[in-house]
Amino acid sequence: MRENKPGVWALTHAKVYIEPGSILDDATILIRDGLIENVGRDIRIPKDATALDMSGKTIYPGFIDSWVEISAQSEKITPHDAHWNHKVNARRNLSSQYQPQKKKMESLHKIGFTTAHIVPDSGIFQGQTALVQLNNEGTVLKSGVGQDIAYEVDGWDSDDYPNSLLGVIALLRQTFLDANWYGKAIEKTNQFPQANPPIKNNKDLDILSSWIHENRPFIFETNHELSTLRSFNVSDEFQLNSWIRGSGYEYRRISTIAKTNPFIILPLDFPTTPDISDPYEELSYSTSELKHWDMAADNPALLFEEGISIAFTAFGLKGKKFRKNMSRSVERGLSETNALAALTTIPAEKMGKGDQLGRIKKGYLANLSILSGNYFNNKSKVVSVWIGGEEYPVIPKYDIDITGEWKVTMGKKWYQLELKNNNNSYSGTIIKDTTKIALSKLKIGGNFISWQVILDSTAGPSRFTGHILENRMEGTAHDMRMSWNALKTGGVEKEKKKQEVESPSEISVYFPEGSYGWEREDQLDSKNILIQNTTVWTCGKKGILEGVDILFENGKVKKIGYGLNSGKGVVKIDGIGKHVTPGLIDCHSHSAAFSINEGSQSITAEVRIQDVINSDDIAIYWELAGGLTMANILHGSANTIGGQNAVIKLRWGVTPEKLLYKNAMPGIKFALGENVKQSNWGDDYMTRYPQTRMGVEQILRDAFTSATEYKYEWNDYIDNPKKWKKKVPPRQDLELDALVEIMEGKRQIHCHSYRQDEILMLTRVAEDFGFTIGTFQHVLEGYKVADRLKEHGANASTFSDWWAYKYEVIDAIPYNGALMTDVGVNVSFNSDSNELARRMNTEAAKGVKYGNLSEEEALKLVTINPAKQLNIDKWVGSLEVGKDADFVIWSDNPLSTSAKCEQTWIDGIQYFSLDVDEKLKERDMKLRSQLVKKILSKKSDEKGKKRNHSDKKSAIHHNCLEEQ
Incomplete structure (x- = not known):
């Protein structure tokens, strides 16, 4: 048979939400051909409409x-x-x-x-x-x-x-x-x-x-x-x-x-x-x-x-x-x-x-x-x-639980009706006076109900039909020619348990969220500071000054001298017995990043660390506690030409964009050796070119040859607008853009390197294409070719005392940094580790142990020298008038293993102090205790459910763990 569904509907007696904030009670909705024809109270229902009583229902827009x-x-x-x-x-x-x-x-x-x-x-x-x-x-x-x-x-x-x-x-x-x-x-x-x-x-x-x-x-x-x-x-x-x-x-x-x-x-x-x-x-x-x-x-x-x-x-x-x-x-x-x-x-x-x-x-x-x-x-x-x-x-149409007691009214008479359900089989009785009379032929389908009952033994059974409407029913007693209605009087609801209403959380957001976060996003302000009677390691021309005052104003070094006067609102710090140094700088870090290696290709110059900065990384706070104020966040060493770096100031609590140090010269990570030729990656990694050190040189030359041609095309486009007026412009290639910047001296290379032959190779490739390598990273055989590094103009950022941890570095020695320094190469010590970055002062001290550098020169390995390598020494790396107020207050000689970092300041803002650290620990312990008690008081109905991991994790350098 042909289906002939009604096309006109009237939904009556409903509570209707016309739109958010606008409600009509006892309203009617008219529907015709799939559209709303009308909505409101006292609406005339068309003759062709099928009316549905929606009493007790609430209707919302879909x-x-x-x-x-x-x-x-x-x-x-x-x-x-x-x-x-x-x-x-x-x-x-x-x-x-x-x-x-x-x-x-x-x-x-x-x-x-x-x-x-x-x-x-x-x-x-x-x-x-x-x-x-x-x-x-x-x-x-x-x-x-x-x-x-x-x-x-x-x-x-x-x-x-x-x-x-x-x-x-x-x-x-x-x-x-x-x-x-x-x-x-x-x-x-x-x-x-x-x-x-x-x-x-x-x-x-x-x-x-x-x-x-x-x-x-x-x-x-x-x-x-x-x-x-x-x-x-x-x-x-x-x-x-x-x-x-x-x-x-x-x-x-x-x-x-x-x-x-x-x-x-x-x-x-x-x-x-x-x-x-x-x-x-x-x-x-x-x-x-x-x-x-x-x-x-x-x-x-x-x-x-x-x-x-x-x-x-x-x-x-x-x-x-x-x-x-x-x-x-x-x-x-x-x-x-x-x-x-x-x-x-x-x-x-x-x-x-x-x-x-x-x-x-x-x-x-x-x-x-x-x-x-x-x-x-x-x-x-x-x-x-x-x-x-x-x-x-959604539920069987108007499938309401009708079991229980009902008061049935017909005219001036009323009866008590009892309905029971046994495995979806309904039965019922009507109580007339005190006599129980069983219902026969009781049928329930959707919202329709019918039964027969003998109320008068002389008249035979009476037929009842009706509709179920929530907790009421209405219909007709046909043989009595009367209408009836019923209200549910018993068994309507089980005793309700008192529901606990939730209130908003009473705790506040921290910046960043979690332990050691600040309680306001704008909590930290730059202060004017005067440190009196202290020892200042300037790492500049003035060397180490004892018993002096140093004044910081508006985020800069204002004065260094004896008996300095301070104005109003200046924070005075007693510096007796303390040592003040520039903020420490790590020239090779992988902290504060969600992703480190794009290892799928040999050339990924288009990727940028600045796009994946994790300003919430707890490593930032830990490193501040060790006096670190800046870090050079590098791409990993999975490929010959890796991604672009990001130089950051460790401004704990800010958003990623505010970590970036805008004055830093753009850089990029290169790598040589075992990592880029996939020597130890396993049998599944034998197809990516290059697979040999010979291939590494060739892919470098090919890349810069492509960049040279790309640069030529763009120069031609810019210099000859008439020639290109009708021609399609060159396509911008982010990978080649970065390589062109290298050749133009606008972007410097930080190259992961170990062996002397590869170091020499890269300097020759660079000179063939007219640029200079910025910094060789690790450079553990740098002592063998220090003269060549100096001649080329490259810096060296090395480990303090790592050697023989794999065969590729079998010739590494802890005297590497000192030997290169003696030749005149600008040397820094780096961490390549979140953990090591917490104690860069004692890493610097190893320059004294291995190579007999002076204490002053040793501290420069983690201050002014890395600043020079990053081309930011105009602003940071030493305590000199006009430079950024990035400094650390130490309890003792900063090269001593017993020295504690007591305070770390960046741009005149205190980002770490031992006193505040203790308060934050106490606050966080109380907060955890408060939360644990609240959790234990909750009756969880979610046992065995999958745990929600909400922490953001930073990438791990060597296995490329991405954000989780």
Whole structure:
């Protein structure tokens, strides 16, 4: 038979949320042909409408899940038309391949969703998202809502580029550059076909070019607050219209995030209760993990308070958990109006369907979420959803528990009705006076009920039919020609347990979050400081001065002398018995970075450490406690030409951008020897070129030859605008840009090296291409070729006393640094280790032990010498008038193993002191105790659930562990 569904519906007597903040009681919604025809009170119901009594129900605009991942395939096109990197899938269009999955769809219906923003689940440029109806047909409401971007990292075991976070960001940047170039190239070729060869078709770049030009959204997937800030940097560089798929950690840097006025699609994935019943297991939880457990549910309310636009998603959660977490956030201060907006109007408007979705309004799609009560009370049930005017029951239609006692009224008479359920088989009795009369032929189907009963033995059975409406029923006693109604009087509810209402967290965010963080983002201020009667190791022309005063003003060294006077507001420090040195500088570090090695290719000059700075790395604080104030964060040694470095000041508590030292000369990491030819990587790593030291030289020469040709083309383009007027401009190549900067003296090389033959080789290659090596790193056979290093003009940053730890360094000696210094090479000692970086003062002291350097010269190994190597000695590295107020106060001679770093200052701001350190430890211990007690007092229903790891971990140099 032909199906003939009603097309006109009247949902009556409902509590209706027309839109967030606008509610109608006892209202009617008219639906015709899938659209809202009218909504309001006292509406005349058309004759052709099917009326449904919604008494006791609450009706909301259909909810939108703003992030539903689906498995997707790339479009099948010829390799000629595709991007060279298989992780760039901008051409992937979900609207053309979406097929509803019943199980997934029903799970979303159960929590009230009628519409979904579907996104791909793989790649870096993952493809075009779409807005779809969660109906059986999978109706696409809008194609190409956004381009999804994920920081997808395959990891060290992958040979495919990129295999690191560093490489992912470089690929993003290069692809955006290529997309812009491609659009201009196509335009120029079409305009002047005679002057240009055809441009190779690339569907991904074509789509991205249009996307950028039309200012359509790019959606960055993030997994913590620093990932969000990183996404803003990429977006700002290319002036993108960007959205954020949030992480739940936004509250940690909420004021910084709010400045960009972002749109955030926010999961409500809160951490499970930590299982700390075992005191030893408690120690495995960091302070930041414990705090996040307590604070995560506050995140949505805090975002709204900052004026940030958000939309919710159930991504990563089962249905019940989503509603439970939503209720928790409402209890903690998120208004129901804002919560509803994040489910309806906000996503509808952001996704370009604000005129069809998000409201119950004339002309809008008849998408409705119908509940037994308030959605934000997770005890209420989603009864059904309507999508485009079609109902999708969530529970069997009006399947209400009718067992219990009822008062049945007919005219002026009333009876007591008892209904029982035994394994879904109902039975009942009516009590007339004191006589119990059994019901016969009792039938219940959906919201319909019928039975027969003999109320009068002389009249035979009476037939009753009716409808079940929550805790009441109404219908007709046909043989008595009377209407009846019933109210439930007993067995309605079990005794309710007192529900504990959650309050917002009482603890505050630290900067950075976790142990030793500051309590205000702007807590630290620059001070004017006068240290009196102290020993100053200037590391400059004045040498070591005893019994002097040193004055710092406005973040700079103001004066050094005897009996200095101070003005108002100057902090005075008694320096008797103390030693003051410049802040220590580590010229080879891998601290404070989420990613270190892009090891998939031999040349990765395009990757940048500045893109992956982890300002929350606890190593920063530990190193401050050892007097370190600056570090040269280098790419790893996995490839011949690695990535670009970042010089940072250890400003604990700031965001990544504020760590970067802008005055530093740009640099890049090169490497020679076993690492780059994959000598000890195993049998699976035998194909990447080069596999020999001979090949290392050849790949260097080939790279700089390519850069020379690239530079020539760009110079020709700049110098001859008339010649290029009709021609496609050169394509910008980030890898070659960095190499050109080297040849132009704008970027210096820091080269991992051990053996003398390779050191000599690289100096010759450099001279052949007209540049100088900045610093040889490690350079453990540098003492053999020190004269050549000096002649070439290279610096040397070495280990203090590492030798014979592998065969490649079998000729290393601890006198290396002193011998190179004696020849006139500028030498520094470095750490290459978060742990060693905590005691660079005693590393410097080894220059006295091995080689008899003076104490003054030894300290220079970790102060002015590395400053010179980084070309920043104009500002830092010594205590001289006009230089930055980066200094350390020591309890004793800084080269002594008994000396303690008492205070560390950067730009006149105190970032570490023993006194403050003790207070922070005490504070953090009290906080942990407070959190542990709170956790133990909670009755966890999440035993055995997977633990949420919230800490951000930095990369490990040699195995390329990425952020977690």
